[in-house]
Amino acid sequence: MFKSFRRILVVISCFASLFIFTFGAAAYDVRSGGATTVKKEGANAFSLPAANLPISKRLDFSVGNSFFRNPWIPAPATTEARDGLGPLFNTNGCQNCHVKDGRGHPPEENDLHAVSMLIRLSIPAVTDKQKQLLLTQGSIPEPTYGGQLQDFAVTGHPAEGKINIHYQTQAVSFADGTVVNLRKPTVSISNLNYGPMAKDTMLSARVAPPMIGLGLLEAIPESTILAWQDINDEDGDGISGKANQVWSVEQQQTVLGRFGWKAGQPSLMQQNAAAFNGDLGITSRLFPSENCTAKQSICNELPNGNGNSGEFEVSDKILDFVEFYSQHLAVPSRRNLDSLQVQEGEALFAKAGCDSCHKPSVITADVPELPALSKQRISPYTDLLLHDMGEGLADNRGEFTANGQEWRTPPLWGIGYTQEVNGHTYFLHDGRARNLLEAVLWHGGEAKSAQQYVLNLDKPQRDALLAFLNSL
Template sequence: MLYLKSFSVWWLIFCVFTLSFSVTANESKSGGHTSVKKEGANAFSLPAANLPMSKRLDFSVGNSFFRNPWVQAPASTDARDGLGPLFNTNGCQNCHVKDGRGHPPEENDLHAVSMLVRLSIPAMTDEQKKAVIIHGVIPEPTYGDQLQDFALQDQTPEGTIKIHYRDVPVTFSDGTTVILRKPSVKITDLGFGPMHPDTLLSARVAPPMIGLGLLESIPDETLQAWSDEADKNNDGISGKVNRVWDVQKQDFAIGRFGWKAGQPTLMQQNAAAFNGDVGLTSRLFPNENCTSVQTLCHDLPNGGQHEVSDNILKFVEFYSQHLAVPIRRHVDDPQVKHGQALFKQIGCQNCHKTNVKTAQREGLPALSNQIIHPYSDMLLHDMGEGLADNRPEYLANGQEWRTTPLWGLGYTEEVNGHTYLLHDGRARNVMEAVLWHGGEAEASKQKVLQFSADERAALIAFLNSL
């Protein structure tokens, strides 16, 4: 009997220890079994840990097309020619540096490089309002829906992006003041004449590439269940899905990618970036990114009917689906745990969802049935006037943004050498990003403003552990 009691006690201790270890291990693996243990500049560039060796060649081929530059046509490297004639960059990696986060230009920089500016005009006529349903925006008539600040040699770029900032002081209850910076965007050196007087501008930095295949694998039903556009539960949070046009299906789908969830799939996101950012056509986007005013697209040689072949699109899709999320760090640190408790206490997890299971996906076993912790609900939320770009995109209004996944946040500086955050890179660190929250997040921000210095440090420590 004594032996049985002793055994029972030890068995209980073992179970508690095992459960505790399991919870910690699961918390540290933000990407489930795809998560990798990697630090340093290449922390965002590894394939999913559970990707079989037989598929890693596909990952490497996709990486090569993502990383290497495209060139002007005609060229001996006909698999990579067709650049431009108008473009923002000649390769994906130039914006998503080391598969990480872009940054805004400094005030005296000649080019934005890893930031672009979206363009559109308000939908005023019935015809324009119908067009918005399919296209999401009404492009600016002369320059289209995105400004290209590069052009081929001897050609004229569309313009130069200039960013200026004004100080916005914010004070905590203990008297500590933080100076935020509010950007204003101006386009100079216009290459094709004046813009429409009502042009809407929205600056966007390149987001990190990690975990995108997992986000694509969250079931539609889960996102719809999280949606509460009418705030029926009266918690002040009214997230909604964006409904966007799926070019391949020729039907509407839930938007998942882009700062306003304007793209439904990684395939379409990648093809749109090839077209808008690099000036390359594909089966999904067969037309050059020139307007009728810009005749250079028709006058110059191109790289063929589809400059990005279906095979290249598939390899780049596979690559972008399987870039791994690095594991969390310092999950057992008392300060981190305190910050995590504060994060939940002030309601951040209402939008930055911590736990979700991915769907079973045919042909993508590494991404299937994973318990992941993206810290995002993938929904659109009103973030207030402070962050507003006042530029609608499909169902997203000018104050709404998709909840940014927070996984990998603490790796930003070592991967990219900076800590610029938010859609236009205005926040220079984590706390500045928090303090820009408004709208549905205003109540949470007000609670942060009441935090002591120790509580603020704990919250930052937790966010940097992700």
């Protein structure tokens, strides 16, 4: 009789779990991207269209994917609509940096090219004219090499230079005596082929972020993001996030920044067009000039790509397809929610105060032209705001209203898929963290108290916290 009673309890428990998963709050926990969420594991977990995207729109997604994935070539070429690469560039295709639509990585110390990491360049704004330019440019480009170093060039011409990266280690100790050796990168540029670089040049390394869920982030109401601000820390919790205010090329005015490591881009359209221009050397309506400076004649010596029969190397139509693709890349579902270890880790995440910046839940706006992304309850674990992360993570380089210690809160959804999608676990803006624990330990500034909380956890608690992060 006891065995029969136990079987009945098991059946009731299973039905209750199924009911909660299907109709209760747990469904939102699993579906990080709301109805757009897909259930996919493995190397292609980041490469599927939104689950609720109609069949009629999946062709647009596939066309955008082709321009994102396939390589571009130098002009002139017989391949229409896909020439115009360079003459200076970082890569010949978007997918080379966002491998499998995922996360980039820093080069190893003996790598010839950075590939999925780039170096931002700028000099301090000293003159009144330079300070005025900050309103529309965000930073002042290095006079000879511009705002970004290109370590590739078309055949027969020299690249701008070579990126070198070296690491120093620093030890961090937990309360139980466990020691973790963190690595801090030092970046330098060698083989400069177009003359010396300004002595006061500021360098900032950036690895490519994952592409999933970007359309959902774009659909978060501006009013919600601004309401999360606490610039003067009026509630006294030590968290004082602020929104970046950046220049919109399309609107010709200052607007809210959302994308990039310092939220320096206002929209996916501008983010994509800027990447075409800076990373691939391809012009568009938004960025009509080649990415050469006045001191580099290479752009005047070589033909432009006009295979699309338009004025620019990438047409508005192609930009629209790539925008649609980047808007509708789905977030894969969470895993292991029934694990007691994961549940303990989620509680520790909240107790540490991590959810003050990594907001676990928000509802997207009603976007009539993008119904699949509209009114979705999502769990991106970001507030899209800038936060002072302390001297340890500082690049000492401003970008619009972001200062040298401020970074946008990166979304955490899908972070547990990094190893299987990209074959590594390098995190943070420059990939210095070799795993999630190192990434947590690099937190300083406004996140210093959260870091200290984690340093006082014992190993089972640390394992639980990591199990939670890997469940996202």
